[in-house]
Amino acid sequence: MSERILQTAIVTGAGSGIGRAIAHRLAEDGFLVIVADRAQAPAVETVDQIVSRGFKARSEILDITDPVATQRLIDGAENLQILVNNAGIFNVKAFNELTVDDFRRMYEVNLVAMFQLCQQAARRLPRWGRIINLCSRAAFGARNYAHYVASKAAVAGFTKALALELGDKQITVNAVAPGVIQTDMLLARSDVHLLRDQQPTGELGIPEDIAHAVAFFADKRANFVTGQVLIVDGGRSVGGTAAF
């Protein structure tokens, strides 16, 4: 095998769930993956899993809302090719109980931190660089977490705006919008059976489903795809329910 310069992919929130699956898939595709997470133990576990499979990864522990830490993360990534903005927060709160602080906190993590990382990364990304943002099916409407819905709708708009501005450098910017995905966080919910019943096929998605979509956008050869928000939800948002 010929020696080639290893290219780097940063995946935020890669200590668990969807982020971990994305890290695995990009490592398998030949990237050195920087597993960025707030919590050390899960990040190290992701790295150990990847390395034990013979692929390359290392961890970086940081809070993505800290611009000094994110700048350090970007500066430390040699041959940065891909930034996957996966880290985010979610909580359920009915509209009546939502506070301005809830809203600000959601925006700070899900949108402002993403913006910061994109801006810092874009200065370093080469031609054919890739930015992939995690949006959500909920961006198009959902009950009981308006602050999350609004933050993810903002991610969709931000993705398109950034695709326009980075097009000249041939950097593509896309988003993946997961539907109901079987993560530990989701399976802990008491209404998980309802969510399953609402799926057209009666099946929930798995983190790997999202990882594959991210990998499609991340592929250097997907170089004519930009500004897209791909919904990965088993068809729920196109109106598909098994029976009514």
Next chain:
Amino acid sequence: MSFDITTLAGRTAIVTGASQGIGEAIAEALLAAGATVIAVDRERAGIDALAARRAGAIPVQGDITDPELTARLHSELSKSGLTLSILVNNAGIGRGSHAVETTDEDLQRYFDINVKGAFALSRWGVPLMIRAGGGTIVNTASVFGLVGAYNSAAYSVSKAAVVGMTRQMATDFGPSGIRVNAVAPGLIETSLTAERIRSEPWRRQIMIEQTPLVRAGTPLDIARAVRFLASDESSFVTGQVLAVDGGWTIGRFPRQEPVHVD
């Protein structure tokens, strides 16, 4: 955790309009991923050449508006002992027409070829896929079916119908384990678009100027998206329309320096 599911080995695909351009590239991409491809086209030459250079390609000459086509495909499948699991409805026509000059006959013709042909093949193919335990349909729509496009009435209307068909069939067939998605190509350099560009030389330049990536795409760009949507990599994706357009649908704004307002 393993992700080795990009392969299409053991699967059989039908690709319509496979003799040239985007369809030919789709057939090549599915063949490269290990699928057997029944390549359908009105024109013999392209699909015969494909079969000659590629093992696993089976040419079937036919017109998608011909009601007898499904019977021929059926006998081809059973003759070779193949089970259909991927259908790519790619065949179509397109050229410029202003709404005022578009006749009922034009609309009927575009609808027959771009919509009804794909609808009929899907209706025929889905029961076969269900028997095989699942399958996937990928339609070739167009960015002109997503946003308004000047001087493109019959084509735009027909491609918008393909988008609607994709979403509708995804809901009808989802519970049976059949996924239905579409790709929406932007400006792609093919012989078909070359012909169109000859008649409307302004269109290519304008589209490139409006495209954030400032260039046209290639048939391979579309083929890779189709391969993703046809494979198990996209097993939780259905009812979606993926634009492969260099950002054209999001970015049809004049390129300009930022205007600073105090």
